[in-house]
Amino acid sequence: MIINVCTVPGELAQYVYILKCCSNSMASYKMLVKDVIHKADILLEIVDARFPQETRNSHVEDDLIRMGKPFIIVLNKCDLVSKKSLDKAKSSLSTIAPTVFVSGKDKSGTTILRHKIMELAGINKLKGGDILVGCLGYPNVGKSSVINGVTGRHRAGTSSISGHTKGVQLVNAGSNIKFIDTPGVIPFDEHDECMQGLLGIKDATHLKDTLGVALKMVEILCSENKAALESLYNVTIEEQDAYEVIELIGQKSNFLKKKGEIDEMRVSWKIIDDWQKGILVV
Numbered sequence: 001m002i003i004n005v006c007t008v009p010g011e012l013a014q015y016v017y018i019l020k021c022c023s024n025s026m027a028s029y030k031m032l033v034k035d036v037i038h039k040a041d042i043l044l045e046i047v048d049a050r051f052p053q054e055t056r057n058s059h060v061e062d063d064l065i066r067m068g069k070p071f072i073i074v075l076n077k078c079d080l081v082s083k084k085s086l087d088k089a090k091s092s093l094s095t096i097a098p099t100v101f102v103s104g105k106d107k108s109g110t111t112i113l114r115h116k117i118m119e120l121a122g123i124n125k126l127k128g129g130d131i132l133v134g135c136l137g138y139p140n141v142g143k144s145s146v147i148n149g150v151t152g153r154h155r156a157g158t159s160s161i162s163g164h165t166k167g168v169q170l171v172n173a174g175s176n177i178k179f180i181d182t183p184g185v186i187p188f189d190e191h192d193e194c195m196q197g198l199l200g201i202k203d204a205t206h207l208k209d210t211l212g213v214a215l216k217m218v219e220i221l222c223s224e225n226k227a228a229l230e231s232l233y234n235v236t237i238e239e240q241d242a243y244e245v246i247e248l249i250g251q252k253s254n255f256l257k258k259k260g261e262i263d264e265m266r267v268s269w270k271i272i273d274d275w276q277k278g279i280l281v282v
């Protein structure tokens with residue numbers, strides 16, 4: 001992979017530069033991660049608060065520890081999980097690194113995150129001048145949204161469609177903090193459809209196993225927040241398995257095929273869409 005550092009001229013030069021990645025292969029992602037770790041003074045490992053373990057990356061954490069870089073694990077999208085789940089995640093992750101909960105959506109926790117960054121910068125007696133904060137994480141976990149939350153402005157582009165951030169961008173957050181926003185530099189295994197659906201990396205129209213992904217969502221909700229399913233779809237869930245719950249929702253929502261059978265696909269699409277829009281929370 002060739003990385004060109006090109007400085008954007010004019011006033012944008014204050015806070016934007018782009019490292020152009022000439023290929024998207026796994027090897028190039030690894031190089032990009034190493035490059036960002038090398039350049040940054042502090043790193044944020046952004047994870048999805050609904051799936052902290054699945055969206056952590058132990059290789060990245062090993063690199064951070066090996067390269068002696070301080071890092072903070074940021075549990076983003078905490079508006080989509082209960083306090084109980086957050087506390088559980090915090091107790092397991094805080095043994096690895098300082099852990100902060102934020103929501104890029106309602107901006108909660110972003111002031112604490114800024115303070116934590118300043119605290120780490122102080123502790124490590126960093127060079128004078130700007131503190132460079134690198135943001136790493138899987139696609140769509142909310143890297144750019146977290147940066148916008150801390151800067152208080154929409155400076156990093158965001159989108160519900162993953163892969164929005166294309167190159168590496170430097171974003172000025174004031175008070176001598178600059179963020180390095182990266183594209184979803186840690187690629188998921190292409191075959192892990194379920195995770196791609198759960199994280200909103202692929203929407204219902206792009207998933208092959210739509211029913212399988214919807215079943216997983218129902219399974220998680222039945223164990224973590226059954227009430228969310230019950231109130232949204234006006235159903236009562238007792239001992240049914242995930243497939244039966246899908247049938248029940250289809251019946252109640254009148255999602256039927258011509259012969260009166262439940263249209264499982266339509267139910268699956270609806271569940272995936274509601275999950276990805278944050279209407280169904282765990």
Ligand SMILES: Nc1nc2c(ncn2[C@@H]2O[C@H](COP(=O)(O)OP(=O)(O)OP(=O)(O)O)[C@@H](O)[C@H]2O)c(=O)[nH]1
Pocket residue numbers: 076077078079080102103104105106137138139140141142143144145146157158159160161162163164165166182183184185278
């Ligand atoms: N509910 C909720 N949605 C969020 C939060 N943070 C980000 N999102 C949404 O998640 C989607 C992805 O956010 P981005 O900030 O673009 O994510 P990213 O990690 O920068 O994505 P890539 O650059 O594509 O890898 C967008 O639809 C955001 O609105 C959050 O805290 N809560």
Ligand SMILES: [Mg+2]
Pocket residue numbers: 143144145157158164165181182183184
């Ligand atoms: Mg982004």
